Amino acid sequence: MHYIGSEEGIEKQMISAIDGVHYYGIATGKLRRYFDLQNIKDPFKVLKGIFQASKIIRRLKPNVIFSKGGFVSVPVVLGGWMNRVPILIHESDYTPGLANKIALPFVSKVLLTFPETKQFVNEKKAQYIGSVVREELKQGNAHKAQEKLGFSPTKPVLLVMGGSLGARKINETVRSHLETLLERFQIVHLCGKGSVDPSLNMKGYAQFEFLQEELADVLALTDVVISRAGSNSIFEFLALKKPMLLIPLSRKASRGDQILNAKSFAKSGYCHMLEEEDLTDETFLKAVEAVYRDSETFIQTMKKAQVENTTAEVLDIIKQTAK
Incomplete structure (x- = not known):
């Protein structure tokens, strides 16, 4: 090949x-x-x-x-x-x-x-x-990821998929609220090539440029996802029944495809959506809290989806x- x-x-x-x-x-x-x-x-x-x-x-x-x-x-x-x-x-x-x-x-x-x-x-x-979903993502081992990351089994895990050039805003927003987020969650942050910040050495916060073989294990451990709304990723989250906060690329930086993807998922009851133009300190923290609060509802709705x-x-x- x-x-x-x-x-x-x-x-x-x-x-x-x-x-x-x-x-x-x-x-x-x-x-x-x-x-x-x-x-x-x-x-x-x-x-x-x-x-x-x-x-x-x-x-x-x-x-x-x-x-x-x-x-x-x-x-x-x-x-x-x-x-x-x-x-x-x-x-x-x-x-x-x-x-x-x-x-x-x-x-x-x-x-x-x-x-x-x-x-x-x-x-x-x-x-x-x-949708085309990588079969290996369904084989993840949550316990393996928990041990590797040194995370507690009693505290929920938030996965931030910020690993692309268009996700700088998400990376910055998450990092500016780390202390608040870490009160509620343990965080795995995929921040993209060259975006790891060594100065952020905090308990319960693990950052990587990207994950390959370990991604399935981390997803198995994940309770809530924050991500852009690229189709490949969100359908994988749907297949794995992961509640999502989707922050699509704005129309200023894209053709608006991610907004349509996110609206489709929000309408289906799979996620909450926060448009970048509405992203503030207050709206971000409220949206993260809302996704975690409604996570069981999202999971039950996603279980009814016909995702082959x-x-x-x-x-x-x-x-x-x-x-």
Whole structure:
């Protein structure tokens, strides 16, 4: 199996650790919807990435390309199309991202997490499959995580998923209220690459750039999650029945897809939602308290949800396309 990603992204560190997967880094440019001086340089990075991806694909001669979207996927999709390789893309969010919108004319099929997304794509290419949840996340050992972290078995655990460039606001907010939060919770904070703060050496507070093999154990131990509202993560929390406080990226910093994801989950009774524009010291602490207070209600509602792991279906589609 071969994986093409960015030259310096965190996925390089994560994927390179997987046996049997060969990683190839290419130049990438972010696809921004707002003015930034980098918008002048990045199209040239994308062009460079297209030629790099095309060269890699021509050499590897894959039977099929599977893309999850994101700005790094555009050069790979175009490189695959140039080499006449069949391409599948997976759209996780309620509405297609810019990368997948660019990719759509060049792909064989687009797999959807939300059935409503069909209205935004070519219906002939669209296939609803539901959420894809990593099976290994269901095998977590809470006791193992508790021992590793040195946490008490009697105090609830709050998991903060702040590990991305767009989650700086969450990281800052959580850290500014650590003393208050630690009165009620033990906290595992996934804060992203280069964001660990060594000065915050407090009992009951464990911070990591990210977790890979240990994530399943930590999730098994978790009572409440604070997170952005990316589709992949929130469907995993739903499958694991983890009450959520979702703070989606604002429309100023995104196309608004996370807001739609979070509203859909809140309407279904799986979470509380706090928009970033409404995020203050008072609203944040009240929202955290409300999620913990209502956690049992959320869990019972999530148990009624029809969340099927469609990994086997995706693999079957990939195999059929490869033939």
